[in-house]
Amino acid sequence: MHFRKQISTLYLIEVIFNVAFFILCGLADLKNFSRTEIFDYSYKISVIDFSSFSILRVGLLSVVYLCGISRPLWPTILLSVVTLILVISKAVFFFGFSPINFFFKDIIIVTNFIFAIFEWYVVHVANRRAHRKEEHTKFVPNVSEMDPQEKKKLIESSNKCRFNNKKSKRFYENYTLRATSPDSKFATWINYHFFNPSKDKNSISAEIFAIIFDLENDEKTVARQFFRQDQLNISQEKFDISIQGNKMSSNGAYGKIEENGEAFDGSSDNEPLINEFNIENNQNEITWDISFTSTQVPLLLYEEEHYARSVPKQLKMISICPSPRCDFGGSLSSNYFGELEIDGWIGSQSHSWGSGYPTDRFFGQVCQFDSREKNTLEIVSTTIELGCLTKKLFLMVLRYEEKEIKLNSVYRGSHAKSEITFGNVFNWRFQTESNVASFEGLLSAPRDSFITIPLLNNTNKKNKNSNNTTRHLLLTQKATCTLKIVERGTEKVDIIKANEKCFFEIITDEFSFNEIEEI
Secondary structure (H helix, E strand, C coil), rough: CHHHHHHHHHHHHHHHHHHHHHHHHHHHHHCCCCCCHHHHHHHHHHHHHHHHHHHHHHHHHHHHHHCCCCCHHHHHHHHHHHHHHHHHCCCCCCCCCCCHHHHHHHHHHHHHHHHHHHHHHHHHHHHHHHHHHCEEEEECCCCHCCCHHHHHHHHHCCCCCCCCCCCCCCCEEEEEEEEEEEEEEEEEEEEEEEECCCCCCCCEEEEEEEEEEEEECCCEEEEEEEEEEHHHCCCCCCCEEEECCEEECCEEEEEEEECHHHHCCHHHHHHHHHHHCCCCCCCCCEEEEEEEEECCEEEEEEHHHHHHHCCCCCCEEEEEEEEEEEEEEEEEEEECEEEEEEEEEEEEEEEEEECCCCCEEEEEEEEEEEECCEEEEEEEEEEEEEEEEEEEEEEEEEECCCCCEEEECCHHHHHCEEEEEEEEEEECCCCEEECEEEEEEEEEEEHCEEEECCCEECCEEEEEEECCCCCCCEEEEEEEEEHHHCCCCCCCCCEEEEEEEEEEEEECCCHHHHHCCCC
């Protein structure tokens, strides 16, 4: 049971106890019994049971607020203060130190009763609102019908840079383009990344990563290049990123990673990376000149409160999709695949940032379902930090038949089911539900379609966790997604599918790609 439900149940028990206590006192008055005996037994039971409960309530209410589950702050402060007063009063009465007569004892009991009801109401209503919050569906505005300036402003605000080089804190930020050809033969993944892996504000670096997937033959070409801090130019006013002339903005992106670039220095520490890419000294060259037009408004995969901070408080990394479905045009070339014309490619432009790469994070994106061009899906399995505790979450945002269904609250995410299995095919099964419908899905991709990337910092050293093991990023754009939707009440079933054109990303430190191949 979710701990917020436990709090609500605890308050309800106290309300019932106080009601029973009032009934006993009333019967005593009617039958001319001595109220002293009732107070001696019933009130002592009340003190023993609910003084400890009251202390627990103060702690739990604080947890509710600190974990970002209940707003605003004033109910927490008010209820905590009153509860502490009641605890002290009960303790004084219990040990017989108070000369206060029964009239004042009755006042304390009545006050305790009223605030028990009030506390229960506050938390119970918050619970009900939490249920409904993510289950609320809204119509998705048609971007083509929006004012061009309004559309640009909306996308620009979603792409606002969160990086602040004046603050010396660990930080990572990514701007990513993903696109797949209409015939699902080719796909590309281009990532502009700048980061500060330490608390030294002079250790800021940047990198550009480009991949071209031949989905038909399961071949890939990869290029990666690092850049110094003085080669990075970021606009804080609008979406305009430049890394030594390689640019990305709301209109598109162009750039080039050259042969024998600065990605690797040939040291032994880089050899595993080079071997896994099947390249030597970055011999691959990739050039891109891409334009994209968004056909949907930005998609928020997490709750809105997480986006208010430059660095999310409870999540290591957070993402937003300013353009969840884009039409791409332009050109893409490499020394391996040659020139590729981009015409009618479908994909997305996304933006993510945080204090580090979380482990065991799974992310999936569908920009277009078969025969359902306007339907999109984003899912993530991640970990949220609740003080010293961590909890697994599965979050989902579905745009379905021009409506947006958000199942992305902490409450809903902690109750959803998510499981991934590795083998010749990587299968990610998930299940969640709301008051409107239940959802059951599968995102799968062949093992051979994945590429693995040991995560590096600006000194070309592998990103290692506390256990000194390498953290890997695995990704593919050849995943297949099947989603079953069952409407409540009518039990109407709808199954939508996207075949071999979905994005599937895994961040883990449990094994390397070679070990995965042996499974």
